[in-house]
Amino acid sequence: MADKDSFLHLARPLGPAPIGAQPSTAPLSVVVQPQAIFSILDHSTRRPSDQDRVIGTLLGTRSEDGTEVEIRNCYAVPHTETAEQVEVDMDYQKQMLALHLRANPREVLVGWYATSSELNTFSALIQNFYGQQGDGTWPHPAVHLTVSTEPGKEIESRTYISAPIGVTAERAADSCLFIPVPHELKYGEAEKSGLELISSAKDREDRSQAIITDLEGLERAVQHVLDMLERVSNYVNNVLDEEATPSSALGQFLMNALSLAPKVDAADIERDFNAHIQDVLMVSYLANTIRTQIDLSNRLATAALTMGTGDVPAADGDNKREGGDRENNQRGGDRGGRGGRGGRGGRGGRQHQREEA
Amino acid sequence: MADSSKESPLVAVQVEALVVVKLMRHSTQSFPTTATGSLVGMDVNGTLQITNSFPFPTVDVPVTDGHQQDNASSLAAAAPRAKANVIYQNEMIKFLREVNVDANNVGWYTSTSMGNFINANTIENQFFYQKEMNERTVALVYDVSRSSQGSLNLRAFRLSPSFVAAYKEGKFSTESSLQKSGFRYQDILVELPLTIHNSHLLTSYLHQLPSDAPKEELTFPPNLAALQQDPNTPQPPLFPNFDSLDLSIDPFLEKTCDLLLESIENHHTELNNHQYYQRSMAREQAKITAWQQKRKAENAARTASKQPLLPEDEWQRLFKLPVEPSRLEVLLNSRQVEQYARQVDGFTAGVTAKMFAVKSNLLPGE
Numbered sequence: 215m216a217d218k219d220s221f222l223h224l225a226r227p228l229g230p231a232p233i234g235a236q237p238s239t240a241p242l243s244v245v246v247q248p249q250a251i252f253s254i255l256d257h258s259t260r261r262p263s264d265q266d267r268v269i270g271t272l273l274g275t276r277s278e279d280g281t282e283v284e285i286r287n288c289y290a291v292p293h294t295e296t297a298e299q300v301e302v303d304m305d306y307q308k309q310m311l312a313l314h315l316r317a318n319p320r321e322v323l324v325g326w327y328a329t330s331s332e333l334n335t336f337s338a339l340i341q342n343f344y345g346q347q348g349d350g351t352w353p354h355p356a357v358h359l360t361v362s363t364e365p366g367k368e369i370e371s372r373t374y375i376s377a378p379i380g381v382t383a384e385r386a387a388d389s390c391l392f393i394p395v396p397h398e399l400k401y402g403e404a405e406k407s408g409l410e411l412i413s414s415a416k417d418r419e420d421r422s423q424a425i426i427t428d429l430e431g432l433e434r435a436v437q438h439v440l441d442m443l444e445r446v447s448n449y450v451n452n453v454l455d456e457e458a459t460p461s462s463a464l465g466q467f468l469m470n471a472l473s474l475a476p477k478v479d480a481a482d483i484e485r486d487f488n489a490h491i492q493d494v495l496m497v498s499y500l501a502n503t504i505r506t507q508i509d510l511s512n513r514l515a516t517a518a519l520t521m522g523t524g525d526v527p528a529a530d531g532d533n534k535r536e537g538g539d540r541e542n543n544q545r546g547g548d549r550g551g552r553g554g555r556g557g558r559g560g561r562g563g564r565q566h567q568r569e570e571a
Numbered sequence: 572m573a574d575s576s577k578e579s580p581l582v583a584v585q586v587e588a589l590v591v592v593k594l595m596r597h598s599t600q601s602f603p604t605t606a607t608g609s610l611v612g613m614d615v616n617g618t619l620q621i622t623n624s625f626p627f628p629t630v631d632v633p634v635t636d637g638h639q640q641d642n643a644s645s646l647a648a649a650a651p652r653a654k655a656n657v658i659y660q661n662e663m664i665k666f667l668r669e670v671n672v673d674a675n676n677v678g679w680y681t682s683t684s685m686g687n688f689i690n691a692n693t694i695e696n697q698f699f700y701q702k703e704m705n706e707r708t709v710a711l712v713y714d715v716s717r718s719s720q721g722s723l724n725l726r727a728f729r730l731s732p733s734f735v736a737a738y739k740e741g742k743f744s745t746e747s748s749l750q751k752s753g754f755r756y757q758d759i760l761v762e763l764p765l766t767i768h769n770s771h772l773l774t775s776y777l778h779q780l781p782s783d784a785p786k787e788e789l790t791f792p793p794n795l796a797a798l799q800q801d802p803n804t805p806q807p808p809l810f811p812n813f814d815s816l817d818l819s820i821d822p823f824l825e826k827t828c829d830l831l832l833e834s835i836e837n838h839h840t841e842l843n844n845h846q847y848y849q850r851s852m853a854r855e856q857a858k859i860t861a862w863q864q865k866r867k868a869e870n871a872a873r874t875a876s877k878q879p880l881l882p883e884d885e886w887q888r889l890f891k892l893p894v895e896p897s898r899l900e901v902l903l904n905s906r907q908v909e910q911y912a913r914q915v916d917g918f919t920a921g922v923t924a925k926m927f928a929v930k931s932n933l934l935p936g937e
Contacts, residue, residue, distance in 0.1 A: 247596065249593055251776070252592050253589055255589075256587070256770065257670065258772060259772055260672065262671070270670075290670035306666065317608075317625065317626040317627060318626070402599060403719065404599040404715065404718065405595050407723040408592060408718065409592075410722065416777040416778055421771070422766045423766060425723065425765050427722065427917070428722055428918075429917070429920050429924070430722075432816070432921055432924060432925070436816070436928070459791065461791035463794050463795050463797065464791065464792075478933060480934050483930060483933050483934055484934070490926060494926075497824060498916055498918075501831060501911065501915035502912055502915075504912060512755065512902075515898070
């Protein structure tokens with residue numbers, strides 16, 4: 215979505231440079247993690263009804279030379295905005311920052327977000343607040359991320375940094391030049407499975423989705439692959455029937471993909487397949503045996519007690535209890551033996567597994 | 572509070588997408604150290620809606636010793652019931668209230684690897700939450716390893732009322748109490764069904780991800796290189812996840828087996844402890860019986876010679892019965908083993924299906 219505007223930054227837009235230091239001209243790039251965007255969208259749905267936009271602080275990491283900024287986290291900051299003035303709860307911002315840094319000591323303040331694409335005088339004021347010396351991001355420029363959340367329109371996100379602009383000293387506080395910088399959304403491998411589930415709910419009426427099991431996930435993926443194969447083979451058939459336009463590039467691509475299939479001897483496959491499947495089933499069988507054993511052991515542990523809890527006083531009861539205990543002992547020994555055997559079996563199974571792998 | 576939960580018990584957990592993402596990132600980032608944090612949300616007619624979360628502060632561990640990772644893990648695992656974190660949590664919730672986030676604590680989350688989370692720490696944390704903070708709380712467990720291998724593994728658990736009652740009394744040593752209440756290891760944790768919920772805004776955003784379909788009619792690329800670099804080539808969709816087609820499932824199976832063996836060894840140790848206890852118990856009992864019989868004979872002799880009888884219950888003072896080891900460990904361990912066994916079952920189902928697919932792919936027509 216950010217890539218819709220094509221950027222060409224021959225040099226990094228000049229931010230406020232520390233006095234004396236050579237202003238860096240390396241390009242600045244911003245990476246946004248989904249968590250931040252999700253959090254901003256959540257904040258937007260929870261805004262007070264009389265407010266058009268809400269703002270918050272962005273946290274993340276910055277590369278050593280300051281040319282790469284990764285926005286990892288964010289939190290909301292209450293503010294009020296009227297036609298004449300804007301008020302940001304600075305105390306809240308400071309305390310919240312301290313709380314966040316306790317949980318994520320590696321993250322730093324990188325900038326702020328607003329949930330409207332509009333840039334106005336107040337934006338400049340807040341931008342200067344976040345970019346100031348001391349509490350702000352100085353000497354690095356503060357990053358401003360806007361995520362438009364207007365109903366009925368597409369969600370658009372943009373990132374900016376700012377440069378001071380030559381006006382009189384008294385107006386310097388509420389004016390600055392916003393310079394757009396490119397940004398992209400990145401998510402890690404590990405987050406994929408979660409995003410998968412989240413996005414699987416996007417076409418559902420109730421916007422919710424129960425956890426899918428591994429097997430269901432597999433089934434859907436296979437179904438999807440089959441659909442794609444169907445489409446490709448349709449296309450190929452159409453080309454053969456001279457109904458669709460052939461493309462040498464596509465043909466070449468398909469050839470390359472097909473040639474990836476390994477050439478193996480049928481007997482080898484058969485043998486490996488059988489060996490492996492036996493191993494897997496064996497492991498499963500043993501695991502279930504162990505489970506049953508454990509269950510049995512627990513049941514025996516409580517069942518044996520029935521004899522001992524007669525609570526009959528005097529010698530009679532004591533004798534009985536003793537008998538019960540003895541029996542229990544024997545069973546206990548038995549249990550231990552069985553457990554051990556189960557363990558050895560499991561180990562054997564695993565060794566098979568290793569050989570196979 | 573206990574009464575209100577009896578009126579309409581928690582039946583389901585609904586997790587906001589934001590929480591899922593936050594949880595995933597926190598857990599992945601601190602993997603293999605355990606990550607823990609707090610959940611906020613609200614309870615609507617028995618459905619617990621979890622709408623936001625925040626991690627607990629990290630504890631600095633001196634890097635000098637070799638077991639630094641284990642230390643950090645155990646500290647993080649114990650974090651939800653640490654006093655400092657309760658303060659932190661209350662402060663955070665106070666701040667979140669100002670920006671209209673549902674400011675009720677509804678539980679805590681932890682990360683785990685291969686379902687290895689049923690231990691005393693988890694139980695203690697959840698007990699602490701259900702007892703001290705709010706009865707209607709859940710523990711979310713996010714499995715980092717299993718989620719990286721296939722579909723998301725996020726589960727919600729609560730302690731069963733019978734377990735809470737038993738744990739409150741701390742009575743896991745007297746087998747009679749276990750036996751009387753008919754308490755089994757399957758009853759420790761209650762799993763609640765979990766759904767993921769997206770806001771309208773998020774739904775609209777997801778429809779823009781990873782990329783929109785191009786609007787204009789596309790032409791065929793002139794050659795292979797152009798095809799591969801074509802910006803209009805669609806990104807693989809987020810859903811369904813083709814990672815679940817991955818064939819290498821063996822490492823996971825192996826890891827689970829390792830953990831399973833570990834559990835069995837624990838079980839064995841516990842059993843040995845118990846046997847030891849029973850042996851010494853039997854010994855003591857034998858001694859007591861001998862003493863009682865001796866006293867009885869003595870009393871009989873005294874009755875014969877019209878002397879006053881000696882008390883017969885003095886043995887309670889003279890002999891000390893050994894303390895029975897707690898059965899709690901055994902129960903937890905059993906539950907853990909059950910979990911592993913089911914996990915292996917799950918893997919087997921998947922891997923068998925994949926193997927048959929591979930076989931028929933490589934040997935078509937058989």
